[in-house]
Every structure is written in C-alpha cells, then in structure tokens.
Amino acid sequence: MSSAPETPATQPRPKTRIVEFDGSRGAWFRPLVNLLEPYHGLSYPDFVDYYYCDAPSCRLNLLVDETDQILGVLGHEVVPFDVPGRRIKLGFGSNFRAFQPGAGGILFLNWLKQCQYGLIFGGSPDTHRLLDPKRWTTYPGVRQFELNSPYAENPSDVWWRSAAKNLLLWSPTRQRVDQLATTHSDRAITVVEEASFTPDLLPKTSPFAFRLAADCDWLNWRYNTQIDFVRYRLFRILRGADTAGYVVLNEQRQRVLVAHADADDSLTLVRGITTAIAVSSSGSRRRQGVIVTAADDTLRQVLEQIGFKERPNARPFVIGSLLRKPDWPEDTSHWLVNFDWCDNGLRPPFLGQQSALPMKRVA
Numbered sequence: 001m002s003s004a005p006e007t008p009a010t011q012p013r014p015k016t017r018i019v020e021f022d023g024s025r026g027a028w029f030r031p032l033v034n035l036l037e038p039y040h041g042l043s044y045p046d047f048v049d050y051y052y053c054d055a056p057s058c059r060l061n062l063l064v065d066e067t068d069q070i071l072g073v074l075g076h077e078v079v080p081f082d083v084p085g086r087r088i089k090l091g092f093g094s095n096f097r098a099f100q101p102g103a104g105g106i107l108f109l110n111w112l113k114q115c116q117y118g119l120i121f122g123g124s125p126d127t128h129r130l131l132d133p134k135r136w137t138t139y140p141g142v143r144q145f146e147l148n149s150p151y152a153e154n155p156s157d158v159w160w161r162s163a164a165k166n167l168l169l170w171s172p173t174r175q176r177v178d179q180l181a182t183t184h185s186d187r188a189i190t191v192v193e194e195a196s197f198t199p200d201l202l203p204k205t206s207p208f209a210f211r212l213a214a215d216c217d218w219l220n221w222r223y224n225t226q227i228d229f230v231r232y233r234l235f236r237i238l239r240g241a242d243t244a245g246y247v248v249l250n251e252q253r254q255r256v257l258v259a260h261a262d263a264d265d266s267l268t269l270v271r272g273i274t275t276a277i278a279v280s281s282s283g284s285r286r287r288q289g290v291i292v293t294a295a296d297d298t299l300r301q302v303l304e305q306i307g308f309k310e311r312p313n314a315r316p317f318v319i320g321s322l323l324r325k326p327d328w329p330e331d332t333s334h335w336l337v338n339f340d341w342c343d344n345g346l347r348p349p350f351l352g353q354q355s356a357l358p359m360k361r362v363a
Helices: 029-033 043-054 102-112 126-127 159-168 177-185 214-224 266-279 297-305
Strands: 016-020 057-064 070-083 086-096 118-120 137-138 141-146 189-194 231-239 242-251 256-262 290-296 318-320
Touching: 016 102, 029 070, 057 102, 057 214, 070 102, 086 102, 086 126, 102 118, 159 266, 177 266, 189 242, 189 266, 231 266, 242 266, 256 266, 266 290, 266 297, 290 297
Parallel strands: 086 118, 256 290
Antiparallel strands: 016 057, 057 070, 070 086, 118 318, 137 318, 141 290, 189 231, 231 242, 242 256
C-alpha cells in the first residue's frame, strides 16, 4: 500500500542549528555579506573581527539550516551592571537580522539564556516586535540630547550630500562647542587625556542607582584608544588634584559622541563631560555636532541649561527577560546611561575601512 502524502502539519521541520561566527576570513563571512544591504556594519572585516571575535564576552551567532543556509544573525555581549542592592549580568543585543520567518525567535531565546536580563538600546522594528510587553520594560526617562545638528556620515551618500554636510560644520548659526568649558564649566574641574584605563580612573563610590560596572580589561577592549577604525579618546576627570572619574569620546568626522563616562558625583560628571567635549572641539571641529545620553536628573538639567536639545527620535531603552520584567524600580532619575553601549557607536562608515559589498548574482 502506498502511503498518503504528508500534510503540512505532519511534515518534519527543517533542522536548524546555531553556529558561532568565525571571522572575516572564515567560511560564514561572504555568505552573510551577500544577505545584507550594501555598507551594513557586518560587512566591515576589521570591525567584525575585533568586536565579535577578539573578546570572550561578545559573540555573533548565526542560525543556519541543514544545507548551511543562513536564516538569521544576532550579536550578544554579557556585561556586569549595578542595580539597587546587587550586581547582575545584562546581555546587549546587536546587529539582529532575520532572513527567514521564525529565525528571530530562536536567536532571541538563545541570547537570553546567556544572561539574567537582555538590554536593547535602539533596535529595529523587527527587534521590538519580538518583545513581550509582559516581560520587557521601556524606560522613557533615558533620553538623548544633541548640540548643533549632529549629522552622521552615510557611506552611500552621493558626493553633493556629503559636501553639504561638511559645509554645515562652518555655519555661523551653530554654537561654538570649544567654548563650553570656559562659558559653562567649573574651573575646579579639568580633564587630562589618557591612553588607557587604569584602576585609579574608576570611581570608588557612585551616586547612581543603575550603572555599568565593568573592569579595566573590558573598558580597555570596548573603548580601545588604539584601534584604527574608530577614534576613541579617554579623559581623566580631575576635581582639583583628585581623580573623580573619566569620559570617553567617540570622535567621528562630523560629530562627537559621548561614548561612556562615569564619576563619583553627578555634577562633577557633567562638568567633566562638557570640558572633554570642548577639548575635542578645536580647529575645524569647533562647531561640530554632539550627542550625549542622560537619564540622571542633574545631567539632564545641566545639559538643557547650556543649550543641548532633547532628540525627538531617541533610541528606545528596553530591558527584559524570558520569564519576567526587571524587579527594580523604574525611576531612572539617578541612572547612569551612556550612548555608546551595545554597538551604538560602532556604525559605518568606519575610519579608513572598505566594506565587503555583496557579490552580484548572475541571473
């Protein structure tokens, strides 16, 4: 007797597995690039090798089927944070793409098994469609501020658009950022540029209820002042003769991001940030755009007083898990949140780097 053909409900599901990305010289790089749009961040070899292959805490996972077709991709990184009463491990998600229906759910499940809670700072609409509001909390008090118009370069821009963005840096209507330190800062607060993190840079006490609590090894990897595809500058904050904290800036061609900063006092921190920005804004950069994230009340109030405007299209800040919402207070008025977490400051165009463009398909 011949068997009846299988119905869709009884057909076996294709077998899938999660594999770890093996770098730009490995077997998965070119197939992945061919699935991405031109100039996607994952098509830059130096970036993917450094960020996803050179640190034990950060990996890029691919979901593939039994024929080795890539179905989706998601980066994850586990980082310690201090929350009220304890230290926990939060997982950053980055560069999520699903190329087949259902791939995102499998990748998210694998990611969230690696940490106590997941943290998404930004994220595509596809990412946020996967989040269950019963288990994820959005924190509207985490805000982004800008000074001048912080235009971002786009590697796909036509020449005249790039030229127009460059000309805007010289507009007399833009604020002189190099004068922030003398006009709005505190003379007792100064900054000194450093090459790397050392233990004495880390604040011994903290006023913040929520903060990233990584050690010098992680900070020196993530905000490495020696990598050549991103320009990070590290500044020690001095209150008189004493070290009070640090500021990391991400200098891009047309703007500067306050990548990461911490100090033992909110007012000292914001004064250190503005002083470091002023140092960065010399010469042709004196009217550059600036982006900084602030949740703490003091930081927000001072930034607004000196002319920063809240960005209307701020990246959402969301934390959650597989089973439950975060169990700490949702009040963010004493939180320390920085812009260049996850891969927010690691976006193309990378300095001096060429993208591996998708290969043309022959019909």
